[in-house]
Every structure is written in structure tokens, then in C-alpha cells.
Amino acid sequence: MSAAPLKEILALNRFDASRTEGFPEELAERVRRRSATFGASSVLFYEQPIEMVRAEGTYMYDADGRKYLDVYNNVPSVGHCHPRVVAAMAKQAAEINIHTRYLTKIVETYSERLLATYPEGLSNLVMTCTGSESNDLAMRIARIGTGAEGFIVTESAYHGNTALVTEISPSALKKRKPAPFVRTVPAPSGNDPAAVAASFAAHVEAAIADLRKEGYGTAALIVDSIFSSDGIYADPAGFLQPAVAAVRKAGGLFIADEVQPGFGRTGFNLWGFARHGVTPDIVTMGKPMGNGFPMSGVVTRPDLLQKFCEETGYFNTFGGNPVAAAAGLAVLDVIADEGLTENARDVGSYFADSLRNLKSRHVTIGAVRGAGLFIGLDFIGLEDGEPDTALSTHVINEMKKSGILIGAAGKYGATLKIRPPLCFSKADADHFTGVLSTILGNR
Amino acid sequence: MSAAPLKEILALNRFDASRTEGFPEELAERVRRRSATFGASSVLFYEQPIEMVRAEGTYMYDADGRKYLDVYNNVPSVGHCHPRVVAAMAKQAAEINIHTRYLTKIVETYSERLLATYPEGLSNLVMTCTGSESNDLAMRIARIGTGAEGFIVTESAYHGNTALVTEISPSALKKRKPAPFVRTVPAPSGNDPAAVAASFAAHVEAAIADLRKEGYGTAALIVDSIFSSDGIYADPAGFLQPAVAAVRKAGGLFIADEVQPGFGRTGFNLWGFARHGVTPDIVTMGKPMGNGFPMSGVVTRPDLLQKFCEETGYFNTFGGNPVAAAAGLAVLDVIADEGLTENARDVGSYFADSLRNLKSRHVTIGAVRGAGLFIGLDFIGLEDGEPDTALSTHVINEMKKSGILIGAAGKYGATLKIRPPLCFSKADADHFTGVLSTILGNR
Known part of the structure; x- marks a missing residue:
């Protein structure tokens, strides 16, 4: 096991939180304050981190009132703030x-x-x-x-x-x-x-x-x-x-x-x-x-x-x-x-099928696999079919801009880790699939 | 460091919770249920354990409505259920x-x-x-x-x-x-x-x-x-x-x-x-x-x-x-x-002084030491002046009967560990000191 290359860390969507370049001043100040207390252990998600203020069911809301579909968090498993x-x-x-x-x-x-x-x-x-x-x-x-x-x-x-x-x-x-x-x-x-x-x-x-x-x-x-x-x-x-x-x-x-x-x-x-x-x-x-x-x-x-x-x-x-x-x-x-085990099975199966269907339109989608509401989706290179870490990182950050929270897993960080609260609905799944397809475009 | 002798474990007021002999049937049933789930890790305080149902400030209340002054718990440090x-x-x-x-x-x-x-x-x-x-x-x-x-x-x-x-x-x-x-x-x-x-x-x-x-x-x-x-x-x-x-x-x-x-x-x-x-x-x-x-x-x-x-x-x-x-x-x-640091200093100092004053009446009380609301009181043998583990165990269980919760510390478990919530009052201290003196009697 050698040191994880920088690209792998980035692919896992974890950023050293001392960076503030290009952030709006208020956000930069918040990041500096946090960095001053948490020091080297301050790690934040996203190239530009998010301040969260409220959460409910499968959604989280940031300080500007923007709404995010949470497809990442498995701790609030029966729904945020149930x-x-x-x-x-x-x-x-x-x-x-x-x-x-x-x-x-x-x-x-x-x-x-x-x-x-x-x-x-x-x-x-x-x-x-x-x-x-x-x-x-x-x-x-x-x-x-x-x-x-x-x-x-x-x-x-x-x-x-x-x-x-x-x-x-x-x-x-x-x-x-x-x-x-x-x-x-x-x-x-x-x-x-x-x-x-x-x-x-x-x-x-x-x-x-x-x-x-x-x-x-x-x-x-x-x-x-x-x-x-x-x-x-x-x-x-x-x-x-x-x-x-x-x-x-x-x-x-x-x-x-x-x-x-x-x-x-x-x-x-x-x-x-x-x-x-x-x-x-x-x-x-x-x-x-x-x-x-x-x-x-x-x-x-x-x-x-x-x-x-x-x-x-x-x-x-x-x-x-x-x-x-x-x-x-x-x-x-x-x-x-609330029948959440059954919901995980039904929505998970529907969600995985929808993602597999995307493969016919996007050659960069490799295997889709999982069980219930824990699904992995591999990104692969257009030419070599190898794990595409850069694309995974790109998708994660673009999805954030579209109001969807998602992370990565796997040795290369080239696998989307799809792991939403268990009250996730088919409509939530459709929304995710649609946004993913738009981001991939003709890739 | 050799194995702790049984007497030390007892002095620390920790009992294997599979014992039910002599308990009222309802309590025995509760202990059996607990023992069935926690197994060998089920350790309970007191020869006959207590079911607690409510707590407030420096007091806890058991299932029979009995009230206990808590002189032991440092987790609910600003008062139970503040x-x-x-x-x-x-x-x-x-x-x-x-x-x-x-x-x-x-x-x-x-x-x-x-x-x-x-x-x-x-x-x-x-x-x-x-x-x-x-x-x-x-x-x-x-x-x-x-x-x-x-x-x-x-x-x-x-x-x-x-x-x-x-x-x-x-x-x-x-x-x-x-x-x-x-x-x-x-x-x-x-x-x-x-x-x-x-x-x-x-x-x-x-x-x-x-x-x-x-x-x-x-x-x-x-x-x-x-x-x-x-x-x-x-x-x-x-x-x-x-x-x-x-x-x-x-x-x-x-x-x-x-x-x-x-x-x-x-x-x-x-x-x-x-x-x-x-x-x-x-x-x-x-x-x-x-x-x-x-x-x-x-x-x-x-x-x-x-x-x-x-x-x-x-x-x-x-x-x-x-x-x-x-x-x-x-x-x-x-x-x-609520000035709890100051209260710890003032009440702690008053409490330690009161306990030291008890020494003139009870030769079994050895050193009293500590800082603020963390006080140790050694029990020593009448004849040899050595740590008296049996007396410590006796006092802990008698205090429980008098509605006071207290534990032991030290290599021999012969030291009372006095460590109440920080909102402890001088009246609470007087109550403890009075009960301790009564239990010790002419010892």
C-alpha cells in the first residue's frame, strides 16, 4: 500500500480546508476560522465547501437557502432530523x-x-x-x-x-x-x-x-x-x-x-x-x-x-x-x-436499473452494482476503459452545482458511492439519473 | 500488576449482574433480562442493583420513587438533565x-x-x-x-x-x-x-x-x-x-x-x-x-x-x-x-473541611484530600491504620440505603470517590457528612 496519489484524494472529494483562493470573502473567512481551530485535521468536501444549516428527509439546505438532494449520507439513515x-x-x-x-x-x-x-x-x-x-x-x-x-x-x-x-x-x-x-x-x-x-x-x-x-x-x-x-x-x-x-x-x-x-x-x-x-x-x-x-x-x-x-x-x-x-x-x-428495508430494496432496484439503462447513452459508465440503496457506479475512460478518476471528480463537483450531494469510493476514487437516506424515493432516483445524464452529455 | 483480588472489585462497587438471589421477584426478572442481553459484560452497581427512572440536578429517582443524592456521577456535571x-x-x-x-x-x-x-x-x-x-x-x-x-x-x-x-x-x-x-x-x-x-x-x-x-x-x-x-x-x-x-x-x-x-x-x-x-x-x-x-x-x-x-x-x-x-x-x-467552577471551589472546600472535621469523631477516617468537587476519603483499619476495603464497601452500600450514591477508588478500593455534579450545595454536603457519620457510628 503506497501513499495515495493526490488525484485519488481529490476523487474522494476531500480537500485540505486551508484553501480559500477564489472563495467569496464571507466563505473564505469561515474557512479560515475553521482552519484555525481544526488545523491540519480540517478536511472539507468540495473544491468550494458548503455551509449547511438545515436538513429534512433526503434534503439538506445551505446558508443561501439552496436545496441539495442527499445521495451520500448514511448516518441520517431514516431521513435527516427524523x-x-x-x-x-x-x-x-x-x-x-x-x-x-x-x-x-x-x-x-x-x-x-x-x-x-x-x-x-x-x-x-x-x-x-x-x-x-x-x-x-x-x-x-x-x-x-x-x-x-x-x-x-x-x-x-x-x-x-x-x-x-x-x-x-x-x-x-x-x-x-x-x-x-x-x-x-x-x-x-x-x-x-x-x-x-x-x-x-x-x-x-x-x-x-x-x-x-x-x-x-x-x-x-x-x-x-x-x-x-x-x-x-x-x-x-x-x-x-x-x-x-x-x-x-x-x-x-x-x-x-x-x-x-x-x-x-x-x-x-x-x-x-x-x-x-x-x-x-x-x-x-x-x-x-x-x-x-x-x-x-x-x-x-x-x-x-x-x-x-x-x-x-x-x-x-x-x-x-x-x-x-x-x-x-x-x-x-x-x-x-415506514417499511424502509422494503423501500431500500424497491427503490434501490429501480435506481440501479435506471443507472444501468444510462449505460447505453454514456460509454463512460462502466459497471453498476450494489444491493438496496447502496450502489456503486464505475466511471471508465473513453478509450482505455480504465477507472476514470478525473471524470468522477468532475461529476461530483458538477452534481453539487446542480443540487445533488454524492461521493466516491474504490481504489481509484472512480466509483460513485450512491448511499442516500433510506427514505429515498423513485422521484429522487429519477432526478439523480437525469442530472447525471446531463452532466455526462455525449460522454 | 497482578489480578485484582475479589475484595477490590467489590470495594469498587461493581457486581457481576447475573446474581439474583434474594432479590424481589420483579427486580430478579429485570436483572435476568439484562443479563441475557449484556451477558458477561453486564456489571451493575450495588449488591442489589437500582432501577433509575428520573434525574434532576444532584438527585436521581428510582422506580419506587425513592430519591438519591448523587455524589458519584461526573458525566451530568452541570446537573442531571440540565x-x-x-x-x-x-x-x-x-x-x-x-x-x-x-x-x-x-x-x-x-x-x-x-x-x-x-x-x-x-x-x-x-x-x-x-x-x-x-x-x-x-x-x-x-x-x-x-x-x-x-x-x-x-x-x-x-x-x-x-x-x-x-x-x-x-x-x-x-x-x-x-x-x-x-x-x-x-x-x-x-x-x-x-x-x-x-x-x-x-x-x-x-x-x-x-x-x-x-x-x-x-x-x-x-x-x-x-x-x-x-x-x-x-x-x-x-x-x-x-x-x-x-x-x-x-x-x-x-x-x-x-x-x-x-x-x-x-x-x-x-x-x-x-x-x-x-x-x-x-x-x-x-x-x-x-x-x-x-x-x-x-x-x-x-x-x-x-x-x-x-x-x-x-x-x-x-x-x-x-x-x-x-x-x-x-x-x-x-x-x-451558574458560576459552577466557583461553586466547585467553595462547596468543595467546605465539604472537604467538614469531612476532615469528622476525623476527630471517627478513627476509621484517614486522609481527606482533593481539589474542588473531587475529594478522596481514605478508610483505615481501627488497629493497623491500613486501607480498609471492607469498611469502604460497607459504607457504600449503607449510604445507598440512606439515599446517597457514592463509589470507591484507589489501589485497594478503600477510598471514597466523592465526585458529585458541580451544582452540589453546602446543604448537600452537610447531608452527606451527617449520613456518613451515622453509618460509621463509634468507628
């Missing part, structure tokens, strides 16, 4: 907000409701605050549970930001390779669906053999089951099975990182792993869990959690507080009552 | 709640307000979600900034729950010592105030020498500047200076963990390190920052953050969202408008 989630948080925050060393009814209710969505055996929950905390904890549970040290992840994986989790997030490392106990495998892609599973399993098996040879052993294969950072690879459903079997044969665990696909996004059921017909040993959750309230969780088997707790204390002050439970419960209710 | 914080969160959550890659005014306002409370040079802020995330990030910044690997912490330190931070949290490790790159030093205590600084510095110097010898070098000395987990050691203010000087001479950094002492608790200004007349290289914040909203932060020098960001990407999805900023801003406003 009134039921906001009301539930506000009510609970006014009543009591305390850690989990006292009993509070709403926390028990939420834990039971959430665990009821999981396959048998996955019956214990540890509540945390961020997806990073969940993956960090999952890695520790896996190491203590197996006695092995090694992890297998995909080449452009991103699993979070703690010291340990950064080691299994090659896409976050700028100047060096992941730690010696990590092996990367290519994302599961290919034109022959039947070969995808076998090829992915073969790479995982090679990684297992190498980890064994180097004395690390395999603690776990950890994947985002929709492979977001790699460029979104969802099909054929089931392709994970042989790789998971290989890991288990080697004494390792399978960790499903559901931070991206979880909570209905893939349109199958609540969980991305379910599409693949596998039951993980550990599942991690994050972003959409509280529709913006900072909450996350780890679900695992009681025997694994028991073994972990015998070795080390684990307490998360904010994790599992009653306000998180209230927000999380409202999210589950809204997903059920 | 209406200004709740209203600010609710208003912002209904308007917009998005990550930091768009500009939002309230996030900039909060960052500027918070940084204005820091000494010159500490001018950059990274917003995170938990104290653990802050300390994990601080350790990474220190390693990249110094090129060294080693950390120095106190013997019973607790700095959080990620894989890396657990290594510098000896009090969380049940069966093994911290990692090889960690050196522990005794908490800075002693009867001769003048000797405390020299003794602490000497231990730190020995740790530096050992880390050098073993090839790790010293990345940082990291301390909670009120030494909470060690048993609360605040005096004499300034004792940190020689140790910090020694670390800097060795090329290392000083990280002040303000998760416990921060936001006015010590009654000096907002920050515990300020009492010691030192300016840290990195400061981490957590618990009281959002009065229960999950938020935290790292403040550091621009040069250190710059160096870190050149090596690695760091993005925190929930960190620095507008709802966190709204909660954080309300907390700063309430601290200022």
Missing part, C-alpha cells in the same frame, strides 16, 4: 441519561429488540459509541477468543480510526503498509459471478497460510459485507461462504462490519451478512444505528464475550445510555413502520 | 446533524469558545466521541510526534477502553501486566508536601531511563491530573512540574487526561493541569464535556497535529457534529452563568 428520533432523544434526555451500571428499562427494551433481529447464537450485545470503538472491541474479542493475532481485510478497507483499527484500514494509511499481523486481499470482484466466491476464498486461504507461516495465526476475517471502501461489491449474494468456511477451518472468526450495510440498507433484511447466508461470530454496528446520535454496538456469542471479560475489564461510559437506547429504538420503529 | 443542555440538543437535532466535512456555524463557534479556555499554543482541536477515543488519538499523535513508543502512567491509572489505551490502564487488566512499552509509577502521595514532587519526578526519571534502555524511548507521560483511579491526589498544586520537565528533557510529551478533572471540577479554572502550572503538549477531554451527550476531544499544538495528519488519515463520523457542539456550548454557558 421527528420521531428527535422527539425520542429529547424526551429521554430530559428524564434521565446515565451509564449502564444502574438498570434502566429503555436500555433493556432496546437490547432485546435489537438482538431479536439477529440469528440464533448471536445473543449478547455490548453497546459502544462509534463504529471504530466497535471494531476495536471486536478485534480484541477475536484475539482473546482464538489466541491468534492475525487479521485479514480487503485492500481498500476502512474499519475505523483507533490505533488498532487503523492497522486494518489500509485506505487510511498514507505512508506505510498495515501492521505485520494484517493481510490484505483483493475485493471480491469479477465478471463471472460463479468465480467470485472461489477467487475470494482462494485469496483468503493464501492469507491464512501466510499468517500461519509468520506465526500470527488468523484471529479473524473482517469485512464490510458490502465492501463500501473497495467500491461496493454485493453480488452474487453468498460469495462470502467459502471464505468464511476457510477462516473457521483455520480456527479464526468471521467479523461482519455492518457499519455501512446494516439497518436495512441492502434491502434484504436489517443485516448485510444475511444476504450471504452466513452467521458471523461477531457483528459490529455504527453510523445509522441512532440516525446521528453517537451510538454503536458489538453483537457476539456469549462464550466469546465471557472469555473476553475474564481477561479484561470493559466499560463504556456513554455506551448504552438511555438516550442512545431511545434514539436506537425510534430508528428500529421507523424502519419497521 | 434543561438548557437538553433544549440545546433537542433544537439542534431537529435542525441539522451532520459530520464535519460541511461547514456548520455552531461547530466553529464551539471550537473557538473551547479553545479560548486553553493556554496559548494549544490551539487545535480534534473532536471525538469518547474519552477513550481521545486518549487513543493522543497516544498516536505522541508517537508520531516524538518517534518514540513508550508511555509512563500511574500504577492504578485508567485512561479508557480501546486496545491501545487499555495497555496504559493497569486498573482494567485482570490477568496480566501492561504492554512492554508501558512503565508504571506510583501515584504522587506522601505526608511531606515538599517531597511529593521530587519523589514523583524521580519515579518518572527511572521509567524514562528504563524505556530508553529497552529501546522504546518516551513518547509521553500521561496522567489524569487529579489521579482519580489512584485514589485522588491533588496536592501540593504544582507537583507535576519536575516530572513534566524530566519527560520533556527526554524528548517526550506531557499528555493531560482531563476526562475526570476537566470542565471546572477542581475549582481552579476549567482545567486540572492549570492548578499545576504546567502547559501540556496534548490535552484529552471526555465525560462532562456534553453533560451526557457522547462527545470528547483532543487539544494540541498545530505542529503536532500537522505531523500526525501527514502520516495518517483521521476522521470521526460523529465527532464534532452540530448536536455535540450545541450540547458542549450549553455546558460552557451553564458553567459560566
Whole structure:
């Protein structure tokens, strides 16, 4: 893994926020203020950043009153500022907000409701605050549970930001390779669906053999089951099975990182792993869990959690507080009552078909793939058919001018990452498709 | 660091939550439900746990309507369910709640307000979600900034729950010592105030020498500047200076963990390190920052953050969202408008004096020490003057029966950890002191 070239960073729509050249003075001043406090960590979207002031459903509004269709944000997953989630948080925050060393009814209710969505055996929950905390904890549970040290992840994986989790997030490392106990495998892609599973399993098996040879052993294969950072690879459903079997044969665990696909996004059921017909040993959750309230969780088997707790204390002050439970419960209710999993399936399928139809008019559109409301669309060069990072960057910035927010993914940042709130409608999809076609013109 | 004996765990008032013997049936059922979901990670306070349903100011209320004076919780630091914080969160959550890659005014306002409370040079802020995330990030910044690997912490330190931070949290490790790159030093205590600084510095110097010898070098000395987990050691203010000087001479950094002492608790200004007349290289914040909203932060020098960001990407999805900023801003406003730092100083000083006065009537009370509203009170054996863990446990459970919530700290769990919300009154202090005296009786 070498340093990401500048063009890749640009393609991912992330800009050093100390630039102010050419900005209107008021915006330049805002950017300077922000840069003065956030320093080198100030990264903003778009060549010219946007100040957002309001959001509702699938729309966000900037300081000038401009409206943007949000096709990017998966945290406000049941819709920006959903009134039921906001009301539930506000009510609970006014009543009591305390850690989990006292009993509070709403926390028990939420834990039971959430665990009821999981396959048998996955019956214990540890509540945390961020997806990073969940993956960090999952890695520790896996190491203590197996006695092995090694992890297998995909080449452009991103699993979070703690010291340990950064080691299994090659896409976050700028100047060096992941730690010696990590092996990367290519994302599961290919034109022959039947070969995808076998090829992915073969790479995982090679990684297992190498980890064994180097004395690390395999603690776990950890994947985002929709492979977001790699460029979104969802099909054929089931392709994970042989790789998971290989890991288990080697004494390792399978960790499903559901931070991206979880909570209905893939349109199958609540969980991305379910599409693949596998039951993980550990599942991690994050972003959409509280529709913006900072909450996350780890679900695992009681025997694994028991073994972990015998070795080390684990307490998360904010994790599992009653306000998180209230927000999380409202999210589950809204997903059920508004049929958002079904909406993700129906609108997602309609949306992907519409995008595929565009291919006949635009030769720069390569593969369109995904599941539910998580769709990847590759841009390819007119002449060479190779990933076209420049075009991806161009489209993202032009779409912003047309009032649509979208980002990129994949090794080259040449894949549109289409990941709107789950209340996205067919009319929203039509709007996106029409604008994309206009921007591409005769390309 | 060997495994913590059972008595220590009990003294810290943490009980395996699978026990239900002797509980009323309704409570037993609640505990079973909770244990079924949280599994081995279900830890509850008190021999017989409490179901809490409501909280306000310095009081919490259980399911039977019983009222408890809260002398333990430092997260709801400006008072449980403070209406200004709740209203600010609710208003912002209904308007917009998005990550930091768009500009939002309230996030900039909060960052500027918070940084204005820091000494010159500490001018950059990274917003995170938990104290653990802050300390994990601080350790990474220190390693990249110094090129060294080693950390120095106190013997019973607790700095959080990620894989890396657990290594510098000896009090969380049940069966093994911290990692090889960690050196522990005794908490800075002693009867001769003048000797405390020299003794602490000497231990730190020995740790530096050992880390050098073993090839790790010293990345940082990291301390909670009120030494909470060690048993609360605040005096004499300034004792940190020689140790910090020694670390800097060795090329290392000083990280002040303000998760416990921060936001006015010590009654000096907002920050515990300020009492010691030192300016840290990195400061981490957590618990009281959002009065229960999950938020935290790292403040550091621009040069250190710059160096870190050149090596690695760091993005925190929930960190620095507008709802966190709204909660954080309300907390700063309430601290200022209600004079809570001054209240911590005045009531804290009155409270500590009252507790010291109790010593003449109760020989089991050893040292009383602290700063502001963070006070440690040692229980000592009638005959041997040694830490009396059993008495501490007894007092904690008896106080609960009398409607007062309190916990323990220190290597032996024999120190009462007195750490109420900052709106604690002299009447609250009198109530606590009176009940404590009654429980101790003629001891």
C-alpha cells in the first residue's frame, strides 16, 4: 500500500480546508476560522465547501437557502432530523441519561429488540459509541477468543480510526503498509459471478497460510459485507461462504462490519451478512444505528464475550445510555413502520436499473452494482476503459452545482458511492439519473 | 500488576449482574433480562442493583420513587438533565446533524469558545466521541510526534477502553501486566508536601531511563491530573512540574487526561493541569464535556497535529457534529452563568473541611484530600491504620440505603470517590457528612 496519489484524494472529494483562493470573502473567512481551530485535521468536501444549516428527509439546505438532494449520507439513515428520533432523544434526555451500571428499562427494551433481529447464537450485545470503538472491541474479542493475532481485510478497507483499527484500514494509511499481523486481499470482484466466491476464498486461504507461516495465526476475517471502501461489491449474494468456511477451518472468526450495510440498507433484511447466508461470530454496528446520535454496538456469542471479560475489564461510559437506547429504538420503529428495508430494496432496484439503462447513452459508465440503496457506479475512460478518476471528480463537483450531494469510493476514487437516506424515493432516483445524464452529455 | 483480588472489585462497587438471589421477584426478572442481553459484560452497581427512572440536578429517582443524592456521577456535571443542555440538543437535532466535512456555524463557534479556555499554543482541536477515543488519538499523535513508543502512567491509572489505551490502564487488566512499552509509577502521595514532587519526578526519571534502555524511548507521560483511579491526589498544586520537565528533557510529551478533572471540577479554572502550572503538549477531554451527550476531544499544538495528519488519515463520523457542539456550548454557558467552577471551589472546600472535621469523631477516617468537587476519603483499619476495603464497601452500600450514591477508588478500593455534579450545595454536603457519620457510628 503506497501513499495515495493526490488525484485519488481529490476523487474522494476531500480537500485540505486551508484553501480559500477564489472563495467569496464571507466563505473564505469561515474557512479560515475553521482552519484555525481544526488545523491540519480540517478536511472539507468540495473544491468550494458548503455551509449547511438545515436538513429534512433526503434534503439538506445551505446558508443561501439552496436545496441539495442527499445521495451520500448514511448516518441520517431514516431521513435527516427524523421527528420521531428527535422527539425520542429529547424526551429521554430530559428524564434521565446515565451509564449502564444502574438498570434502566429503555436500555433493556432496546437490547432485546435489537438482538431479536439477529440469528440464533448471536445473543449478547455490548453497546459502544462509534463504529471504530466497535471494531476495536471486536478485534480484541477475536484475539482473546482464538489466541491468534492475525487479521485479514480487503485492500481498500476502512474499519475505523483507533490505533488498532487503523492497522486494518489500509485506505487510511498514507505512508506505510498495515501492521505485520494484517493481510490484505483483493475485493471480491469479477465478471463471472460463479468465480467470485472461489477467487475470494482462494485469496483468503493464501492469507491464512501466510499468517500461519509468520506465526500470527488468523484471529479473524473482517469485512464490510458490502465492501463500501473497495467500491461496493454485493453480488452474487453468498460469495462470502467459502471464505468464511476457510477462516473457521483455520480456527479464526468471521467479523461482519455492518457499519455501512446494516439497518436495512441492502434491502434484504436489517443485516448485510444475511444476504450471504452466513452467521458471523461477531457483528459490529455504527453510523445509522441512532440516525446521528453517537451510538454503536458489538453483537457476539456469549462464550466469546465471557472469555473476553475474564481477561479484561470493559466499560463504556456513554455506551448504552438511555438516550442512545431511545434514539436506537425510534430508528428500529421507523424502519419497521415506514417499511424502509422494503423501500431500500424497491427503490434501490429501480435506481440501479435506471443507472444501468444510462449505460447505453454514456460509454463512460462502466459497471453498476450494489444491493438496496447502496450502489456503486464505475466511471471508465473513453478509450482505455480504465477507472476514470478525473471524470468522477468532475461529476461530483458538477452534481453539487446542480443540487445533488454524492461521493466516491474504490481504489481509484472512480466509483460513485450512491448511499442516500433510506427514505429515498423513485422521484429522487429519477432526478439523480437525469442530472447525471446531463452532466455526462455525449460522454 | 497482578489480578485484582475479589475484595477490590467489590470495594469498587461493581457486581457481576447475573446474581439474583434474594432479590424481589420483579427486580430478579429485570436483572435476568439484562443479563441475557449484556451477558458477561453486564456489571451493575450495588449488591442489589437500582432501577433509575428520573434525574434532576444532584438527585436521581428510582422506580419506587425513592430519591438519591448523587455524589458519584461526573458525566451530568452541570446537573442531571440540565434543561438548557437538553433544549440545546433537542433544537439542534431537529435542525441539522451532520459530520464535519460541511461547514456548520455552531461547530466553529464551539471550537473557538473551547479553545479560548486553553493556554496559548494549544490551539487545535480534534473532536471525538469518547474519552477513550481521545486518549487513543493522543497516544498516536505522541508517537508520531516524538518517534518514540513508550508511555509512563500511574500504577492504578485508567485512561479508557480501546486496545491501545487499555495497555496504559493497569486498573482494567485482570490477568496480566501492561504492554512492554508501558512503565508504571506510583501515584504522587506522601505526608511531606515538599517531597511529593521530587519523589514523583524521580519515579518518572527511572521509567524514562528504563524505556530508553529497552529501546522504546518516551513518547509521553500521561496522567489524569487529579489521579482519580489512584485514589485522588491533588496536592501540593504544582507537583507535576519536575516530572513534566524530566519527560520533556527526554524528548517526550506531557499528555493531560482531563476526562475526570476537566470542565471546572477542581475549582481552579476549567482545567486540572492549570492548578499545576504546567502547559501540556496534548490535552484529552471526555465525560462532562456534553453533560451526557457522547462527545470528547483532543487539544494540541498545530505542529503536532500537522505531523500526525501527514502520516495518517483521521476522521470521526460523529465527532464534532452540530448536536455535540450545541450540547458542549450549553455546558460552557451553564458553567459560566451558574458560576459552577466557583461553586466547585467553595462547596468543595467546605465539604472537604467538614469531612476532615469528622476525623476527630471517627478513627476509621484517614486522609481527606482533593481539589474542588473531587475529594478522596481514605478508610483505615481501627488497629493497623491500613486501607480498609471492607469498611469502604460497607459504607457504600449503607449510604445507598440512606439515599446517597457514592463509589470507591484507589489501589485497594478503600477510598471514597466523592465526585458529585458541580451544582452540589453546602446543604448537600452537610447531608452527606451527617449520613456518613451515622453509618460509621463509634468507628
